[in-house]
Amino acid sequence: MPRKRNAHRSPEMPTLADVARLAGVSEITASRVVRAQGPIADATRARVLTAITELGYIPNRAAGSLASAGSTLMSVLLPSLSNIVFPDVLRGIHTALTETAFQPVIGVTDYDPLIEERILVSFLAWQPAAVILAGLHHTPTARRHLEHGRFRVAELMDIDGEPVDIAVGMSHRQAGYETGKHLIQRGYRRFGYARHNVTTDDRASARYEGLCWALHEAGLSLVAEHCYPDASSTKAGRDALAILLAAHPGLDVVVFPNDDMAMGGIFHCMHAGIAVKEKLGIFGFNGLDIGQAMPMPLSTILSKRFLIGKTAAEKLLESRERPPEKTIINTGFDIIEGATA
Amino acid sequence: MPRKRNAHRSPEMPTLADVARLAGVSEITASRVVRAQGPIADATRARVLTAITELGYIPNRAAGSLASAGSTLMSVLLPSLSNIVFPDVLRGIHTALTETAFQPVIGVTDYDPLIEERILVSFLAWQPAAVILAGLHHTPTARRHLEHGRFRVAELMDIDGEPVDIAVGMSHRQAGYETGKHLIQRGYRRFGYARHNVTTDDRASARYEGLCWALHEAGLSLVAEHCYPDASSTKAGRDALAILLAAHPGLDVVVFPNDDMAMGGIFHCMHAGIAVKEKLGIFGFNGLDIGQAMPMPLSTILSKRFLIGKTAAEKLLESRERPPEKTIINTGFDIIEGATA
DNA sequence: GCCTTTTATGGTAGCGCTGTCATAAATCTT
DNA sequence: AAGATTTATGACAGCGCTACCATAAAAGGC
Incomplete structure (x- = not known):
């Protein structure tokens, strides 16, 4: 029946x-x-x-998608939502998608390539029009799926490598390098670095390497570093700097992997009565608004997160067909001199 | 053929x-x-x-969805991604959805009920298993769709009203009221309020009303308020406080609609050499980590954003059937005494 | 041993939409 | 005016999967 x-x-x-x-x-x-x-x-x-x-x-989009073998969904895989960085990227994506028929489906990978792979596969079940993910490093299985070619792929944030289709971002290695050169030029010599626990954040590592390279070129090297055994946060930066200075009082500048931690560093200085910049330089990364609204604006590097998300989504929309050659879009970065280094 | x-x-x-x-x-x-x-x-x-x-x-989930008249998508409509508040909620939702087959599809409404309605309709085309949105206020059309009953609905953040299905959040009116009582009890009498431009943020308005009511009960009223003509940000708070104090130097406490702006207020005080708390109390809302990591922790109210998102998603997953009666879950709030008021 | 229940599997007809091809009418050529 | 082109519409199958039965074999009850 x-x-x-x-x-x-x-x-x-x-x-x-x-x-x-x-x-x-x-x-x-x-x-x-x-x-x-x-x-x-x-x-x-x-x-x-x-x-x-x-x-x-x-x-009924399910029926439409089934009949036409393609959906209006755009899969977005982000490493984290714990600070404003990736929401900013997402905001850029969303802005580019407004007024189009496309809708972002989001997943959070926790910086874990295996989780990324698992979520990617579950997203592919919807025949997405495009996939957006962070970084150029994926599991072999994930990479195989991405290269299959039935959808466009954008890899965000990082451009130091070979993208699957489109890469939009900046060179983190160069950002780290420029940070080092900038600080050396300003007279800093005794460098400290305050790391946090995410070892799989390739971009933070690339900046670290770039910084070390700049130091090396100038005949210097990191005097001290401390790895805070927990996720990045303002408190992490504050505590990390306290520990770092306790062990190495002679440091004249400390570089942080991001603004959140750098602000924590400034808060420690305020608390401990250390004159920021004169006594100890503080340098961050990201260029968050809050750091710039401080009485003493944070010296940092502005990463163009919104622009990266927006550009990526726009490029993906330009054509459904994957072009014969891979595209790399460098959104660059700006050094914000600030008042803390 | x-x-x-x-x-x-x-x-x-x-x-x-x-x-x-x-x-x-x-x-x-x-x-x-x-x-x-x-x-x-x-x-x-x-x-x-x-x-x-x-x-x-x-x-192929499109085929599955079509055949079974139901998808594993969960529509999430958030007012904004510009500060960490809604990403925190989203993180809670995502946490509850990990290890389930459900995937969040997100949309950003910009606090505009009409945009919310438009995005809702486009999401319904996917036959979502559930819809999550912020607040209890929606357009009549949106409300009609939500009440249709083929999917579960969770309305987040706010519980002052009649939900469609589940509401998870706190009473913002009460939070504002408690803020007022707390500050009055601490001896503050000359209240200022620094608002920002989003008039459709019902929750900020509810807190404002609650605050005014507490003042009224104590025979007081707002001495001054200023509406910063732009979106909420740390800079907005800083500038707003400067303007507010220029016109009303006698204020002894200023309440901000959120921590971002309150921190801007503190930064203004630091810059202008005003002794926070002794000379001018500062009070925020949200309980962001960064405010608590400052040398002088911000006095504020902790809204449980992650918990709200997580609880909502969990409740939605408990059953596909909408229960006969509406559910309201009060996640409450905590007053963080801090050191600024 | 016969009947009931449980466990394991399959046949088939759609779910609601769109790709493909066909067709008819209107418009343009020369 | 006859043919070529463009514009507007329709018939129909099938996208890949699952709901709804049906059925057969195994297990349990007395």
């Missing part, structure tokens, strides 16, 4: 067929009106539109 | 039929293995699982 229509749906939802019947056209014509695709006579369009409002018709 | 199978798919994707064929079972049996549903003999399951790995099969 055939399944009764809508048997498993509580109140009947109007379908395209209902719209078509009411408007006195065929289903496919109604479909064309909904999708604004193909030539439609104005009078016909009007009739269909009226029918749609009258019935309160909402298209 | 029938459409050639997979004609519009570049490289052929394996389907359930391929898996079933390889495993020597029927499609429906393979489907049951994939969904871990119904009784399956261990040997059969193993064969199907092997076939799945061998083919690299990824289920």
